[in-house]
Amino acid sequence: MPRNNSFFDDLRNEAITGVAYKNLSLKKQILIRFANTGNATIADLSKELNISTPKTAGLVTELLQDGLVKDYGKTESSIGRRPSLYGLNPHSVxxxxxxxxxxxxxxxxxxxxxxxxxxxxxxxxxxxxxxxxxxxxxxxxxxxxxxxxxxxxxxxxxxxxxxxxxxxxxxxxxxxxxxxxxxxxxxxxxxxxxxxxxxxxxxxxAYGEFCHGAVRDEKHILFINMDYGIGMGIMVNGRLYYGRSGFAGELGHIPVFDNEIICHCGKKGCLETEASGEALIRIFLKRIRGGASSIAWKPGRKETAIQLEDIIRAAKQDDVLAIECIAEIGEKLGKGMATLINLYNPELVILGGSLSATGAYIQLPIITAVHKYSLSLVNNDTELKISQLGERAxxxxxxxxxxxxxxxxx
Known part of the structure; x- marks a missing residue:
């Protein structure tokens, strides 16, 4: 009997109900199983998802017809009739x-x-x-x-x-x-x-690193996005944490400093004002005005032309001023992160964003400050890594x- 709707038709149908809705849910479970664990036989799927074998076979057949699932051939079992292995078709969507x-x-x-x-x-x-x-x-x-x-x-x-x-x-x-x-x-x-x-x-x-990057078996993770501003992704029990309104993770706007620098959020004393990429540019230019030199600065260049990438590039070429300025904001960021470690007790903290490209130049001062300002019983259980995916995260x-x-x- 020909099918009326494909998986995609049902997926886009917000009014779907009854048997069609149940079948769509079961197909999603099968696809999720393939996505998380890999290929499986009909018998494996039936047992793991608690669906009858005939029902499982019918659902897999429809997913094959839609092109979402692929038959990867027979298993290597030498006992009896060898069953087929099924899995996601990588080129389907x-x-x-x-x-x-x-x-x-x-x-x-x-x-x-x-x-x-x-x-x-x-x-x-x-x-x-x-x-x-x-x-x-x-x-x-x-x-x-x-x-x-x-x-x-x-x-x-x-x-x-x-x-x-x-x-x-x-x-x-x-x-x-x-x-x-x-x-x-x-x-x-x-x-x-x-x-x-x-x-x-x-x-x-954070989700990119969790699924495809630096995360191995860890479930409680903080991802620190070090760019012009400072952001944070939080994962608790392997799931993204959003908070009530979806705005959790505003690390850059924690009031850490007693200063008169106005943050772009309109408030004073935010962590971003002294520990972000924008702060790095400001500190770098202040040192230049004081007579310091750097390969990132050419006389006659307009200050507004300096970008974060210029300082990062200079640090990678062992420019002393760039390294010193990065260390300064790293120490301040580490102090703010120490509070997070005391609060969340994470298994893993990942340093990402543009500034993570400076590697140890930003990582080491952060680690030093974390150990200085957080509880040793807490930070001993926290590993700190540089993003594995970098710009692709x-x-x-x-x-x-x-x-x-x-x-x-x-």
Whole structure:
């Protein structure tokens, strides 16, 4: 008997009920099992998911017809009739991830089995809260999709990361492109013709590292996004923590310092004012005015032309001033992180974002400050690592968040 609807039809049908809804849920369970554990036989699936063998076989057959599942051949068992192994078809569907930075965009494509198909990094872009910047961002996304070798209808969703206040449940961004009543995710979906999922950049980076990066068996993780600002992604028991309104993780706006520096949030004394990429640029320029020299600074250059990447590049070339300034903000950031370690007692803290590229130059002063200001009984159980994915963390995390939301993992 021919089927009326495919998995995708049912997935997009918000009014689905009854047997169709139950079958869709069971198919999601099968796909989740493949995604988390790998290939399996019908008997394995039936036992693990507590579904009858005939029912399991029927559901797998429909997923095969939809192209989501692939027959990987017979098992190596030599006893009796060898059953077939089934698993995800990596080329059945794809996901686009977009990481929007201050001065560039990273964008990539992942397949169903988390393989990176294509990534374009450091596409020139200036993040401004203007209609023109929004239009340019839409063009970048559409240009990337246009040159892909796959059909557009195989892209199941786009994940887009922005800094600031993001409500991923409603699709609203309250820091950028909040021009009217309509959610930003809806505006982007109208432009691209593909469902769009919005996420805070630090949380997406944390998820990327958890699924595909530095995390091994750890479940309680803090991801520190060290960029022009400071963000944090929190994972508790292997799940992202959002808080009541979806804004948890505003590490940069913890009032740590007694200073008169006004943060971009409008308040004084925030951790960001003395321990962020913006603070690093300010400290670096102050030292230059005081007579210090650096390969990142050429006489006659306008101060406004200095970017965070210039100082990072100089540190990688063993520039003394750049290293000293990075150590200064690292010590201050470590002091703020000591409070987090006392509060959360995490298994793992991952240092990510642009400044993580400086490696030990930022890591060592942070570790020193953490040990100085946090309780030894607590920090002894916390490992501190540099991001394994680097600039790709946000793109990969965005793709996987889309995939796992659609599968019902989140």
């Amino acid at each position: 794809f996901f686009v991830g977009v990481e929007v930075k201050r001065f560039h965009v990273n964008i990539g494509l992942l397949d169903f089995k988390k393989n990176v198909v294509k990534i374009s990094e450091s596409i020139p872009y200036r993040l401004d809260n203007t209609p023109e910047a929004f239009r340019q961002l839409c063009d970048i996304i559409q240009d990337f999709i246009r040159i892909l070798s796959i059909k557009k209808d195989k892209i199941l969703g786009i994940g887009l990361n922005l800094s600031g206040r993001i409500n991923s449940r409603t699709g609203y961004s309250y820091s950028y492109f909040h021009f009217g009543e309509e959610p930003l995710s809806n505006l982007l979906e109208k432009e691209t013709g593909i469902p769009v999922f919005l996420e805070n950049d630090s949380r997406a980076m 946000g793109v990969i995390g965005a793709c996987l968040l889309v995939r796992d939301r659609l599968l019902g993992l989140l």
